[in-house]
Amino acid sequence: MSRDLRPPVDILHYEIVQEQASALGRMGRALEQALAQLREFDATHALPETPAEMQPARRKLVMAAGHALWMLVVQREATGLRDSRHIMRTYNVPAEVQLCMGMAPPPSKPSSR
Numbered sequence: 001m002s003r004d005l006r007p008p009v010d011i012l013h014y015e016i017v018q019e020q021a022s023a024l025g026r027m028g029r030a031l032e033q034a035l036a037q038l039r040e041f042d043a044t045h046a047l048p049e050t051p052a053e054m055q056p057a058r059r060k061l062v063m064a065a066g067h068a069l070w071m072l073v074v075q076r077e078a079t080g081l082r083d084s085r086h087i088m089r090t091y092n093v094p095a096e097v098q099l100c101m102g103m104a105p106p107p108s109k110p111s112s113r
Contacts, residue, residue: 003083020075020078022077023075024072024075024076024079027068027071027072027075028072028091030068030071030072031068031069031071031072031087031091031093032091033068034061034064034065034067034068034069035065035068035091035093035094035097036090037061037064037065038058038061038062038064038065038088038094038097041057041058041061042058046111047059054064062096062097063100063103064098065093065094065097065099066097066098066101066102067103069087069091069093069098069101070101070102072087073087073101102106
């Protein structure tokens with residue numbers, strides 16, 4: 001029977017660091033997915049200007065990517081990684097996504113009966 005001789009606080013610290021790393025990975029994958037959906041939308045609708053009827057759909061994708069970016073930045077800052085320029089370069093985050101980072105999506109309208 002194996003017995004861990006480390007102090008309990010060290011074991012707890014190790015588990016916390018593991019969870020932080022796992023959360024960073026999840027947040028990074030969520031940002032990658034949101035940016036991929038935005039890029040796919042832009043590639044599918046490759047026009048000099050987005051038609052008016054497509055703007056709400058695109059805006060929703062930009063907001064989703066901004067939220068995913070915000071979540072990753074906050075998680076990184078919680079682990080002590082304060083410089084987010086690395087994220088912007090690594091994930092090639094568009095300026096419009098950076099500008100809406102942290103903005104909460106508008107509340108959904110209550111359905112009328």
